[in-house]
Structure formats: C-alpha cells, structure tokens
Amino acid sequence: MLAQLVDMSLWESVVRALIPVLLAAIGGLICERAGVFQISLEGMMLAGAFAAVAAAHVTGSALAAAAAAAVAGVLLSLVLAFGAVSRGGNAIVLGVAINILAVGLTSFLLPQLFGVRGSFQPEGGVRILRIAIPGLSDLPFIGPVLFNLSILGYAALLLVPATWLFLFRTQLGLRLRGVGERPLAAETLGVSSTVYRYAAVVASGVLAGLAGAQLALGNVGVFTEGISSGRGWIAVVAVMLGRAHPFGVLAACLLFGFTEAFGFRLQGQGYPVQITDALPFVVTLVALVIARKRFRRLLDLTASTV
Amino acid sequence: MTTELELRGITKRFPGVLACDGIDLTARRGEIHCIVGENGAGKTTLMSILYGLIPPDEGEILVRGEPVRFHSPLDAIRRGLGMVHQAFKLFPSLTVAENVIFREEPAKLGWIDRKRAVARVQELADAYGLAVDPTAVVEDLPVGVLQRVEILKALYRHASILILDEPTAVLTPQERDRLFDVMRRLRDSGRTILFITHKLAEVMSVADRITVLRNGKAVAELDPATTTPEEISRHMTGRDVEPVRAGAPTALGDVVLSVRSLTVRGAHSLPVVSDVSFDVRAGEVVGIAAVAGNGQTELIEAIAGLREIESGTVTLAGVDITHLDVAGRRRAGMSYIPEDRHRVGTAAAASVSENLLMGYQRTDRMRRGAWLRRRAVADHAGRLKDEFAIKVSGVDVAAGTLSGGNLQKVALAREMAHDAPLIIAEQPTRGVDIGAIEFIHTRLVAARDRGAAILLVSAELSEIQSLATRILVMFEGRIVAELDPDRVDEAEIGLHMTGGKVAGA
Numbered sequence: 098m099l100a101q102l103v104d105m106s107l108w109e110s111v112v113r114a115l116i117p118v119l120l121a122a123i124g125g126l127i128c129e130r131a132g133v134f135q136i137s138l139e140g141m142m143l144a145g146a147f148a149a150v151a152a153a154h155v156t157g158s159a160l161a162a163a164a165a166a167a168v169a170g171v172l173l174s175l176v177l178a179f180g181a182v183s184r185g186g187n188a189i190v191l192g193v194a195i196n197i198l199a200v201g202l203t204s205f206l207l208p209q210l211f212g213v214r215g216s217f218q219p220e221g222g223v224r225i226l227r228i229a230i231p232g233l234s235d236l237p238f239i240g241p242v243l244f245n246l247s248i249l250g251y252a253a254l255l256l257v258p259a260t261w262l263f264l265f266r267t268q269l270g271l272r273l274r275g276v277g278e279r280p281l282a283a284e285t286l287g288v289s290s291t292v293y294r295y296a297a298v299v300a301s302g303v304l305a306g307l308a309g310a311q312l313a314l315g316n317v318g319v320f321t322e323g324i325s326s327g328r329g330w331i332a333v334v335a336v337m338l339g340r341a342h343p344f345g346v347l348a349a350c351l352l353f354g355f356t357e358a359f360g361f362r363l364q365g366q367g368y369p370v371q372i373t374d375a376l377p378f379v380v381t382l383v384a385l386v387i388a389r390k391r392f393r394r395l396l397d398l399t400a401s402t403v
Numbered sequence: 404m405t406t407e408l409e410l411r412g413i414t415k416r417f418p419g420v421l422a423c424d425g426i427d428l429t430a431r432r433g434e435i436h437c438i439v440g441e442n443g444a445g446k447t448t449l450m451s452i453l454y455g456l457i458p459p460d461e462g463e464i465l466v467r468g469e470p471v472r473f474h475s476p477l478d479a480i481r482r483g484l485g486m487v488h489q490a491f492k493l494f495p496s497l498t499v500a501e502n503v504i505f506r507e508e509p510a511k512l513g514w515i516d517r518k519r520a521v522a523r524v525q526e527l528a529d530a531y532g533l534a535v536d537p538t539a540v541v542e543d544l545p546v547g548v549l550q551r552v553e554i555l556k557a558l559y560r561h562a563s564i565l566i567l568d569e570p571t572a573v574l575t576p577q578e579r580d581r582l583f584d585v586m587r588r589l590r591d592s593g594r595t596i597l598f599i600t601h602k603l604a605e606v607m608s609v610a611d612r613i614t615v616l617r618n619g620k621a622v623a624e625l626d627p628a629t630t631t632p633e634e635i636s637r638h639m640t641g642r643d644v645e646p647v648r649a650g651a652p653t654a655l656g657d658v659v660l661s662v663r664s665l666t667v668r669g670a671h672s673l674p675v676v677s678d679v680s681f682d683v684r685a686g687e688v689v690g691i692a693a694v695a696g697n698g699q700t701e702l703i704e705a706i707a708g709l710r711e712i713e714s715g716t717v718t719l720a721g722v723d724i725t726h727l728d729v730a731g732r733r734r735a736g737m738s739y740i741p742e743d744r745h746r747v748g749t750a751a752a753a754s755v756s757e758n759l760l761m762g763y764q765r766t767d768r769m770r771r772g773a774w775l776r777r778r779a780v781a782d783h784a785g786r787l788k789d790e791f792a793i794k795v796s797g798v799d800v801a802a803g804t805l806s807g808g809n810l811q812k813v814a815l816a817r818e819m820a821h822d823a824p825l826i827i828a829e830q831p832t833r834g835v836d837i838g839a840i841e842f843i844h845t846r847l848v849a850a851r852d853r854g855a856a857i858l859l860v861s862a863e864l865s866e867i868q869s870l871a872t873r874i875l876v877m878f879e880g881r882i883v884a885e886l887d888p889d890r891v892d893e894a895e896i897g898l899h900m901t902g903g904k905v906a907g908a
Contacts, residue, residue: 268508268515275494275505282492286506287477 107358108242112250113316115354117142119253120308121332122339122346123260124301129341130264131297132277132290136192137177138305139329140199144169145309147203150320151210154219159226163249163310170306171299173199178298182291196329204322216321225249225314249311256304261343273297305329327378334381338388349384356380406468407432407595408453408564413462415448422448424619425462430564430612435586435596437606437627440616441639441694441862446599449616450566453597454486455479466564485557486566491549495542499535499552500524503559527558531588532581547578554585565589566597569696571605583609601639601694603632603901615639632903633894640864640897656685659736659824659856660706665715667698667705674713675701677880683856685824688847690871690888691860694900698880699860700742703829706858707739708732720824733762738823740814742830742860744807748814751803755795756784758802759817791816792842808839815843819850826850829860844870864893878902 121138128135145166152158152165173195180186211217225247233244243254264270273293275283280290312328313320331353338352339345360373408430415423423445430436440446452459455473464471466482473479476486493502500520509519524537533551535544541552550570557565567586571579586596586609600606606613606627613625615638623638660683669675676698683689693699704710706717708729716725722735733739741747749758760780763769769779784798793812795805802813811831818826828847832840847870851857861867867874868888876884876899884899897903 266515266517267513268510269513271497271501271504271508271515272506274497278494278496279492282494283505285476285492286480287475288506 105238105241107362108238110358110361111351111354112242112246113354114357115350116246116250116253116315117308117312118328118332118335118353119347119350120249120256120311121301121305121329122335122350123253123256123343124304124308125332125336126339126341126343126346127260127273127297128294128301129336130277131273131294132280133177133181133294133298134188134192135177135298135301135336136189136333137173137195137199137329138301138308138332139325139327140192140196141170141173141302141305142309142312142325142329142332143199143203143323144173145306146313146324147206147309147320148306149310150217150219150313151206153221153223153314153318154211154217157221157223159223159314162223162314163225163307166306166310167303168306170302170304170309172302174298174302174305178295182294182298200323203320207320207322214322216319218319222318223314224316224318225311247311247315249307249315252307253311257343257347264343305332308332331377331381334385338384352380352384353377405432406430407466408597409465409468410449410453411463411465413449413452413459413464415445415452415457415459421619423452423459426616426619426621428614428621430595430597432563432595433590433593434611435590435598435609437610437613438597438599438616439601439603439606439613439635439639441601444616444639445619446616447568448619450486450568450597450599453479454484454566480560480562483561483563484566485554485560485562485564487550487553487557487568487570489568489570491546491553493541493549493552495540497541498537499539499541499544499555500537502541502552503527503537503555505556507560524555524559527555531558531585531592533585534581547574547581550574550578550582551585554589558589562594564595564597566599568599569601570598571600571602579605601901603635603898603903606635607632617641632898632901636897636901636903637894640893655687656854658682659685659720660858661716661718662706663716663718665702665705665717666713667701667710668713669698669701675880676705678715679877679880679882680715681875681882681885683825683858685854685856686851687872688851688857688859688870690867690874691858691877692864692867692874692896692900693860693862693877695862697877697900699877700829701880702877703742703827703858703860707737707741707827733821733823736824737827738818738821738825739827740811740818740829740831742833744811744814745803749802749810751801753802754799755788755793755802755805755813756780756798758813759784759787759798759820761817762821787816787820791819791846808835811835811839811843815846819846822853823855825856825858827858827860830862831859832861832863832866840866864896867896868893876900 121142125135125138148169149162149166153162176195177188177191180191181188207217208214227247230244234240264274272283272288276288276290276293283290309325312324335346335349335353338349356377360376364370364373406429410426410428413423413426426449438446451457453464455476455478471482503524504520509516509523521537528535533555535548535551535555541549570582574582586598590596598609610627613627613630613635614621615623615625615635617639625635663680665676665679666674667676679702681689691699701710705712708727712725716723718724719732719735719737724732724735727735745751760769760783763783764775769776788795788798791812793816794809802810805813815831831843847857859867859870871888874886874888874896875882876886876896878900879902886896
C-alpha cells in the first residue's frame with residue numbers, strides 16, 4: 098500500500114505544497130535573525146493572495162498580480178515594523194492583530210469589490226508563469242519534481258542557498274545577525290538595529306505576499322476566503338524547527354509539504370478529510386514537542402532581543 | 404612623555420547625586436593609568452562619559468590635545484578609544500573573528516574576505532600575546548578568552564586608548580596575570596591604558612600612575628613607586644566622621660547561625676564563595692565587610708535560600724537548613740532584609756499594608772480559612788507604621804510610591820516584627836537619608852540586645868564599625884580576616900578588603 102501512496106506524483110505535490118510555506122518561512126527566518134519575532138506571515142500571505150487575484154482580475158497580468166501581492170505583504174509588514182521596531186511594541190500582539198486584520202479585510206473586500214462570497218475566480222485564467230526547463234525537465238523523477246515549476250517555485254528553492262550565502266558570507270548578513278542577537282552591541286559599533294530590522298520585516302512582507310500569490314495563482318487561479326489556511330503558521334513553526342537556518346528551515350518545510358501531500362493522497366484513499374487536513378498540524382505539534390528545548394531557546398532569544 | 408588624554412573639570416549630576424564633581428585627569432602615551440575608588444566613587448560614570456555613553460554636564464575631553472565631543476561610543480571609537488566593559492558586548496553565536504571585524508569587515512563588493520579576517524585577527528592576537536582561536540564561536544569560550552576578544556576588537560579598530568573597566572573581576576588569578584602581561588605589552592607599544600579597579604594589589608603590581616576617586620572627586624594622583632597600599636586605601640575610604648559606637652553588647656548566648664565550609668558557584672560556574680565557615684551567636688552583630696563582587700552577596704543568598712549551595716552546611720538554631728527552601732528557613736527562625744529593597748524586599752504594586760502582611764498571611768491571627776481578617780491586617784499594618792515611623796499617608800497606598808528610606812522601613816518593620824532568632828541585614832541603609840540610617844541602626848541594636856543574632860553586610864565601613872561585634876572581611880570569595888572593630892581603623896579594614904594583606908603587595 099505504501100508503494101502505492103509514495104510515488105513520483107506524490108513528490109510533485111510535495112514540492113507544490115512546499116513552495117508557499119518555504120517562501121514565507123524564509124521571510125520569517127530573516128526576521129528571526131534580525132531579532133523580530135514574525136508571526137504575521139499568515140495574514141501577509143492571505144493579503145498577498147487576495148491582492149494577487151484582484152490585480153490579475155483587473156490587469157490580466159501575472160507580473161502585476163505578483164507585484165500587488167508583494168505590495169500587500171509590505172503594507173502589512175510596515176504595520177509590524179512601525180509598531181515593533183519604531184515604537185517598541187510587542188511583536189506577538191502586533192502579529193496576532195495583523196493576522197486578524199487580514200482575515201477581516203479580505204472577507205470584507207471580497208463581496209465589496211467582486212460581489213461574491215466564499216471564493217472568486219478572476220477573468221482570463223491568469224497563472225504565475227510555469228517554466229519547464231528544457232533538458233532538465235525531461236530527466237527521470239527529478240525532472241517533473243524540480244524542473245517544472247512556477248517562477249516563484251524556482252525563486253523559493255534558490256532563495257535557500259542565497260539566504261545562507263547572504264547571512265553567513267556577506268557584510269550585511271553578519272550585521273543583520275549581530276543586530277538580532279545583541280542590538281545594543283551592534284549600535285555601539287555603529288550598526289543601526291532599526292534599519293536592519295525594518296529591512297528584514299519588509300523583506301518578509303514581500304516574501305509572504307509572494308507566497309500568497311503562488312497559493313492563489315500557482316495552481317488553481319482562484320481566491321478562497323482563508324486560502325492560507327494555516328500555512329503561514331506552519332512557516333512560523335518551520336523557522337523555529339529549522340533554528341532559523343536556511344537549510345534547516347527547508348528541511349522543516351519539506352516535512353510539512355510531505356505531510357500535506359500525503360494527506361491529500363490519503364483522502365484519495367477514502368480517509369476522512371477532517372483527519373487528513375489535520376495531519377500537518379498534528380505533525381507540527383509532534384515536531385514542537387520533540388524539539389521543545391530548541392523552541393524554548395529560540396523563544397528566549399526572541400524575548401530578550403525584541 | 405606626551406599627553407594622550409586629558410579630562411578637565413568633568414561634572415555629571417544625576418537626580419540627587421553628584422556622580423562626577425569636576426574631575427581632572429591626565430593620561431600619557433604609553434602608561435597604565437589606574438583609576439581606583441570605592442563603589443559609587445564615580446569611576447564607571449566617568450568612563451561612560453569618556454566613551455560617549457552619557458554626556459557630561461560640564462567639562463571637556465581632549466584627545467591628543469584636541470578637544471572632542473562624543474555623542475556616541477562610535478565617536479569615541481573613531482577617536483581611538485576602546486573600552487572593555489565589565490559585561491562583555493559580544494555576539495555569542497558569532498565567531499571570534501566575526502565579532503572582531505563587525506562593521507569593519509574586510510570585504511569585496513559586500514562579500515566578507517574571511518581568510519583575510521581570520522589572518523588579521525590572528526596577527527593581532529599573536530602580536531600582543533592574546534591567545535585566541537579566531538574561528539571559535541564566542542558562546543563556547545570561557546570569560547578570560549572573551550575579554551581577550553574584547554581587547555582584540557578595540558585593537559582592530561586602532562584604539563590608542565584602552566579603557567578596562569574592572570577587568571579582573573571575572574578572571575582567575577592565572578588569567579589575571581596573563582592580562583597584566585598583555586597590558587604591559589600594549590603599554591610598551593605606545594598605547595594608553597585606563598585600568599579601573601579597586602584591588603590594591605593589582606594597582607601596585609601594574610600601575611604606572613594612580614588616580615584616586617572618592618565621592619565623585621579626583622582626590623589624589625599618586626606614583627606607585629612612592630606610595631603604599633595604606634596610603635591609597637586612606638585616600639579611597641578617607642572619612643573624617645568618627646563612627647558612633649553602638650554601646651557594649653550584652654553577654655553572648657548560644658550559636659544561632661553556623662556556616663561550615665560553604666562553597667557557592669556563580670556565573671560561569673566559578674566558585675564565588677569558597678570554603679567559608681563562621682558562627683553568629685545570640686546577642687552579637689557579625690559584620691561582613693567586602694568590596695562589591697567578592698562573594699558577600701552570594702554568601703547571603705545561599706544562607707537565605709535564594710542560591711544553590713555547592714557544598715558545606717548551614718545550621719540555624721540547631722536545625723540543618725542547608726537543603727530547606729526559603730519558607731522552611733523562615734520557619735526555622737530566619738528573617739532577611741534584602742539588599743534590593745525594590746525588587747526583592749518589597750512588592751512595588753502591592754500596598755504598604757500588603758507588604759507588611761507578607762509572611763504573616765498564613766497565621767491564624769491574620770486569616771479565617773481562605774479569607775484574610777481585614778481588621779487584623781489593618782491593625783498589624785497600622786501598628787508597624789507607627790512603631791517604625793513609616794511616613795506614608797495611609798497603609799493602602801502602593802509601596803512603589805514610597806521613598807527609598809520609607810520603603811526600607813517597610814521591609815525592616817516586617818522582618819523585625821517576626822522576632823526571629825536570626826536577622827540577616829544586607830546593606831540595610833544604602834541610599835537612605837541620615838535620619839533613617841540612625842533609626843535603622845537603633846532598631847538593629849535593640850534586636851541585638853533582646854538576643855537576636857544579626858548578620859550584617861555593608862559596603863559602608865563606618866556602619867560595620869559602629870554596629871558589629873566582630874568583623875569578617877571577605878575577599879575573592881573567602882574570609883580573609885576576622886577583626887575586632889575596637890582594635891582596627893578603617894584603613895586597615897580597607898586594606899584587607901582590597902586584598903592588600905593577602906597578596907603581600
């Protein structure tokens with residue numbers, strides 16, 4: 098039975114499920130490294146998905162849709178940046194508020210702008226551009242899994258090593274890590290923690306917004322209320338499980354992507370949808386309990402630097 | 404020798420305190436300049452001003468003859484100052500090299516040249532005998548090495564003036580000797596070192612020149628070749644007020660508190676209290692004299708049950724309390740007036756009445772079942788307020804609104820009202836006005852006369868001298884002397900406190 102469940106097309110859906118979570122999680126990890134506890138990924142993702150669909154409907158352009166998603170994410174991220182960085186507010190409280198705001202705003206705007214409830218399909222069937230890389234996409238197994246993705250899919254995967262290089266090999270990355278760990282020490286040496294934290298939060302807004310665009314226009318081309326359905330929260334957990342390390346976060350996202358894809362597969366086998374939908378969150382809980390010590394350490398770190 | 408750094412008339416006022424009072428100081432190129440003084444003499448404030456952390460109210464700073472104005476440490480760093488703080492300002496998860504090069508990274512187009520960074524740090528380390536591995540991660544390193552990293556950070560930024568703020572407090576004797584070697588090498592390379600300390604043996608062994616601060620003033624500039632530890636100590640403590648004697652104690656009773664071979668570990672698992680033994684008998688006041696950071700705080704916390712005991716025993720009125728919790732120790736007969744009256748001694752958000760109730764709330768006098776007897780609580784608070792002359796409009800106001808002296812009286816009243824066999828009084832008069840000091844002293848003496856055993860810790864030698872029956876001097880976690888307050892003067896106590904006698908300087 099297992100062989101039947103785990104095949105190539107499962108891996109394709111793993112990567113599909115992985116990409117939005119990974120995009121958001123990379124944003125979250127950059128914030129974590131800068132010392133801002135970013136839990137508003139869910140809301141920014143949702144806002145990004147809505148903005149993408151709305152822009153696609155109006156312009157018919159995928160590029161405009163992605164840009165609108167990024168802008169929506171940035172606008173929400175600026176709320177967090179201003180509140181937590183400039184005003185010294187609690188990032189957790191602000192993050193919760195942003196998440197609630199995004200839910201309310203999108204379900205308010207949906208009937209207001211498009212006159213529908215529940216879900217909305219933009220005209221023109223706009224999708225994020227999908228590119229099969231010539232040659233590579235014909236490779237057995239990895240071809241369809243890794244080389245037949247949307248642009249945002251490639252971007253997410255490439256961002257993993259890129260983020261690693263940025264954090265651990267560049268001047269800006271070193272300073273960002275310093276700011277996250279000891280903001281006062283960094284200030285003493287002339288590095289402004291405000292600037293770096295703003296940049297990190299805005300970057301997470303862009304990435305989580307794009308994650309929303311991928312979610313809405315990557316495969317289906319439709320916005321549904323609450324379309325992010327907990328993926329932003331899973332990204333938050335992935336940052337912790339992966340200890341804010343790019344490859345660790347990738348591994349955590351893979352785990353969740355696999356769980357989600359596997360859940361779909363089980364649904365196909367006739368398992369109740371309630372159980373299969375709950376699977377990623379059960380895995381999250383189990384992973385958190387297993388990694389409790391690390392989790393606590395990260396939380397401590399965050400608490401001491403925010 | 405040329406003048407590297409000059410401070411002229413530096414004055415800094417904090418609300419109610421004149422922290423620096425027209426301090427002049429001149430440091431020359433290539434000298435180790437020691438700045439000594441008791442706690443609160445203004446050393447740290449002066450260094451914070453010099454490093455751009457706080458602005459002076461008056462006075463000017465000249466670096467190599469040029470007047471400068473620092474608005475931030477960055478300004479100071481750019482003028483060639485480097486500071487090694489008591490609490491290191493390092494990034495724990497970064498490597499030594501990353502910490503050193505932070506913001507001054509050797510780089511091409513934003514990419515850090517890691518080879519060059521490591522080589523440069525290694526080169527500096529070798530040049531001054533600072534043994535470190537540039538690739539090690541800072542959080543894995545012992546404190547002694549962290550200090551070297553801080554020094555490297557300053558040297559990497561071309562510091563010509565190095566400020567070391569009580570650098571030896573966290574070091575083992577071996578690490579300290581190595582640090583002194585490094586300091587001498589730095590001096591020989593033409594750098595100026597401002598070395599802040601209160602340990603006389605260190606001053607005598609490493610200083611080229613000494614400035615003594617007392618009560619915010621530079622009271623003396625001395626040459627170690629022609630001065631003595633006694634003279635420095637006299638300048639540091641020099642008080643002209645003769646302490647008032649508390650009158651002859653009554654006959655001593657039984658041993659109430661007995662501490663045997665007590666060892667306590669502190670931060671970085673260094674022993675902060677090492678093999679300490681002493682007794683306190685009924686009817687006597689035993690004073691512990693020590694410069695801050697020599698283990699007296701940890702000793703008291705260990706006795707009070709706030710800190711884990713590594714080894715040894717504590718016995719109170721015949722009961723072994725070594726492994727009891729605070730409640731158990733209090734039941735055995737301990738009351739405790741903590742040093743930090745704001746955070747440990749009282750609860751700021753609770754009312755005066757509630758603060759006075761704490762510790763009595765489970766007595767039948769104060770409660771009926773789960774309910775407090777409001778009348779009894781109010782009577783208790785009112786009585787203590789009158790008896791201890793706590794100046795407050797009503798006992799229902801929040802304790803946090805009280806002045807320092809009145810707040811201390813709240814803590815004192817509550818603890819004294821237990822009539823416990825043992826009273827631990829930790830810095831009972833710090834920061835309170837003269838009237839309150841007299842009152843607190845009188846109450847402590849009265850408790851002694853009714854047969855309480857009192858363990859008194861104070862940084863004020865005059866307080867210890869006037870109240871204590873015996874003086875125990877702590878230095879680097881050990882009791883280094885037991886003195887009779889009638890037979891010693893402050894200079895001699897001070898000498899023991901700064902290790903002047905044990906180190907044989």
